[in-house]
Amino acid sequence: MNFLCDVHIPFQLVRYLSDRNHSVIHVNHLPGKWFTPDNEIALYADRNNCVLITKDSDFRKSFILNKTPKKLIRFILGNVSNKELITIFSKHETAILENLQKNCCYMEISANDLLVIYTE
Numbered sequence: 671m672n673f674l675c676d677v678h679i680p681f682q683l684v685r686y687l688s689d690r691n692h693s694v695i696h697v698n699h700l701p702g703k704w705f706t707p708d709n710e711i712a713l714y715a716d717r718n719n720c721v722l723i724t725k726d727s728d729f730r731k732s733f734i735l736n737k738t739p740k741k742l743i744r745f746i747l748g749n750v751s752n753k754e755l756i757t758i759f760s761k762h763e764t765a766i767l768e769n770l771q772k773n774c775c776y777m778e779i780s781a782n783d784l785l786v787i788y789t790e
Contacts, residue, residue, distance in 0.1 A: 671770060674715045676724035677704045679745075680752040683723070683759065695720070708732065715739040721770055733776050733788075742776045750781070 673687050673694040687694040700706050700714065708728050715722040721741040722729060733742050743766065747755065759766070762784040769775050774790040 671767065672718060672720040674711070674718070674720040674722050676711065676722065676726055676729075678725045679723050680755065682752040683756055686756050686759070712739040715741070721775075730776070730778075737774055740774045741770055744776075744778045746778050746780045748781075 671692045673684075673692055675684050675694065675696045677697045679696070681696060684694050684696050697706055697711060698704055700711075702710065706714075708726065709732075712722065712729065712732055714720070716739055720739075721743060722739040723743045723745070725745045725747070727744070729739065729742055730744055732738055745755065745758075747758070750758070758779060758781060762779060765784055765786075766777060766779075769777060769786055769789055772789040774788070776787040776789075778785045778787060
């Protein structure tokens with residue numbers, strides 16, 4: 671699976687995914703780094719068949735209105751440690767990967783739940 675982690679996603683999650691043999695890039699490794707506009711991030715994700723992982727609600731709006739990025743995971747968490755974020759992700763990892771087999775998918779992860787908003 672290919673993942674693109676948005677600017678506020680910790681590098682520890684990048685390493686976690688990479689250690690599980692996923693292809694992963696952080697927005698800070700794109701040419702525009704943290705200045706890359708959201709629409710360019712979504713375009714990069716779609717062109718490179720990446721799942722965008724973010725905390726940014728703007729991507730939710732973009733997905734609902736335009737189905738871009740095509741595959742989106744949004745964390746809806748308050749301030750949690752990087753370790754806790756990874757623990758929460760790993761708790762739902764099997765279900766996340768199953769849903770990402772769809773052509774189009776949007777999921778939200780909270781402290782206790784994985785909510786699949788849309789799959790196609």
